[in-house]
Amino acid sequence: MKSRLRRYALFALVVVADLFLSWQYPARGSEAVKSALDYLVEMLLFMPPIFVLVGLLDVWVPRQIVEKNVGPDSGVRGVVISILVATAAAGPLYAGFPVAGALLRKGCRLANAVIFLGTWATIKIPMLMMEVKFIGLPFALLRLALTLPAIIATGYLMEMILKVGETGRFAQGAGEKNY
Amino acid sequence: MLFNIVLYVLAAAALCISFRRDRQKTKKALAIAWNSFRNLIPTMLGIIGLIGLMLALVPREVIAGLFGNNSPAGILLISLAGAVTLMPAFIAFPLAASLLQSGASVMAVACFITTLLMVGIITAPMEVNFFGKKFTFCRNAIGFVLALVIGGVMGVVMQ
Numbered sequence: 498m499k500s501r502l503r504r505y506a507l508f509a510l511v512v513v514a515d516l517f518l519s520w521q522y523p524a525r526g527s528e529a530v531k532s533a534l535d536y537l538v539e540m541l542l543f544m545p546p547i548f549v550l551v552g553l554l555d556v557w558v559p560r561q562i563v564e565k566n567v568g569p570d571s572g573v574r575g576v577v578i579s580i581l582v583a584t585a586a587a588g589p590l591y592a593g594f595p596v597a598g599a600l601l602r603k604g605c606r607l608a609n610a611v612i613f614l615g616t617w618a619t620i621k622i623p624m625l626m627m628e629v630k631f632i633g634l635p636f637a638l639l640r641l642a643l644t645l646p647a648i649i650a651t652g653y654l655m656e657m658i659l660k661v662g663e664t665g666r667f668a669q670g671a672g673e674k675n676y
Numbered sequence: 677m678l679f680n681i682v683l684y685v686l687a688a689a690a691l692c693i694s695f696r697r698d699r700q701k702t703k704k705a706l707a708i709a710w711n712s713f714r715n716l717i718p719t720m721l722g723i724i725g726l727i728g729l730m731l732a733l734v735p736r737e738v739i740a741g742l743f744g745n746n747s748p749a750g751i752l753l754i755s756l757a758g759a760v761t762l763m764p765a766f767i768a769f770p771l772a773a774s775l776l777q778s779g780a781s782v783m784a785v786a787c788f789i790t791t792l793l794m795v796g797i798i799t800a801p802m803e804v805n806f807f808g809k810k811f812t813f814c815r816n817a818i819g820f821v822l823a824l825v826i827g828g829v830m831g832v833v834m835q
Contacts, residue, residue, distance in 0.1 A: 507722030507801065514729055525732045533728025540720065543680050544713065546687035552709030553690050556701045587679040589764065591723075591799045595712055598806040611815060619793040623679070624765045631769040632776065632785075639830055640786070647794075647822040651815065658814050 543588055551595045555602075563603035567613075571606060576649060579609040583616035593617040607661050608652035615648035719801045726798055727762055734761070739771070743780035743788075754784050755824055758791030759816075762798045783831020790827045794819035 515533075519526030567575040586593060597610045597617075605613075620641055628637040694702045739761070742754050763771075772785045795816050796803065803812040 501718075504718035505722070508718060508725060511722055511725030511729060515725065518729075518732070529725075529728040529732035531728070532731040533724050536724045536727050537721075540724065543683055544716075544720075545709075546680075546683040548709040548713045549687040549691060549706070551712065552705035552707075553694055553702075555708050556705040557694065588683075589762075589799075590796060591720075591802050594799075594802055594806045595716075601807075614815070615794070615819075618796070619790075624793075627765050627769050628789075631773040635834065636782075636786075636830070639833060640790070640826065643826040643829060644790070644794075647826060651818050651822065654818055655811070655814055659810060 543592065547588070547592050548595060551599045554596075554599055558603065560604050563600060563605055567600065567605045567609040569604075569606050571609065575606060575609045576612055576652070579613040580616045580645075580648075583613045584621050586617050586621050587623045590614065590618040606656075607659065608656045610652075611655045612648055612652040615644075615651055619644050619648065716802065716805065719805055723798055723802060730761060730798070739788075740775060740778075743775050743784050746781045746784055751784055751787055751824075751827075755787045755791040755820070755827070758788040758823070759795035759820055760797045761792065762796060763792070768792055781831060782834045783827060786830035786834075787824060787827030790823035790830075791820060794823040 511533075515526060515529055517526075518529055565571070566578055571578070583593070593614055597605075597614050600613065601607070601610050625637055625641065628640070691702065694705060739757055742750070742757055768789065772789055775788075776782070776785050797816070800812050800816065803815070807815075
């Protein structure tokens with residue numbers, strides 16, 4: 498119970514800050530609350546289907562399929578699949594966390610999960626299209642060309658730092674405790 | 677909006693197929709979905725509140741003001757701003773475009789975009805929830821360094 502309450506500490510802090518702001522600077526305070534509510538609506542709109550899909554992935558996709566395609570021995574193929582799947586994604590990175598978490602539990606290689614998250618965050622197709630539209634093709638292409646190797650390097654670097662060893666599996670229990 | 681519709685259609689279709697094939701498994705999937713959603717709510721509410729505070733207290737003009745200074749310290753400051761803030765792409769890219777038009781350097785704008793996308797300080801509590809502290813710290817630290825490198829190279833190449 499205590500730990501449950503502690504998880505609301507950040508939220509409580511924010512509410513106190515909002516109240517203080519509304520008291521001292523009403524305009525700023527109401528702006529903060531309004532932006533937060535806008536975001537809340539946006540999140541509540543797209544999070545439910547993502548969690549439903551993650552739940553279905555959990556019960557239907559057998560471990561062997563994930564292991565075979567993006568597991569420890571998937572090699573270049575695993576990297577390519579991770580990138581291709583994530584470029585098709587849309588929505589902010591925090592929507593990708595539960596997906597990558599589910600993949601890791603199913604035996605996805607750590608490097609591939611990190612590459613998946615990196616791709617989701619930086620070079621997914623809807624994002625690149627918006628970048629081309631607003632800033633221009635040369636900027637977007639150059640960023641893509643530089644970001645791609647950076648994402649892949651991050652994946653393997655993470656494996657070395659977190660010492661997942663030869664299996665390439667991420668033994669950290671953090672992903673499990675949610676279920 | 678279109679993305680949301682596609683997502684709902686996809687989830688609904690998958691749910692229907694799953695329900696026809698195996699009711700028990702579908703129930704289990706929904707239980708997993710509900711549990712992970714419920715687990716995320718406390719952190720999510722806190723983060724949403726933080727984003728609201730950030731948008732109210734650090735207006736776009738302040739971020740834009742940072743871009744006048746293109747010294748190494750200025751670039752570092754912009755990159756820190758990019759790492760800490762969180763804004764959707766449809767706000768970030770128009771902002772970046774308007775900054776470029778009003779005379780900010782490519783390097784400054786590129787560093788802001790790369791750090792914004794590759795480092796997520798605000799969403800770190802959520803990331804910790806799923807992957808643990810060490811993972812979150814390392815991924816974001818590596819992201820920050822590489823974001824600076826990419827931004828720097830872009831600034832030099834596109835000058």
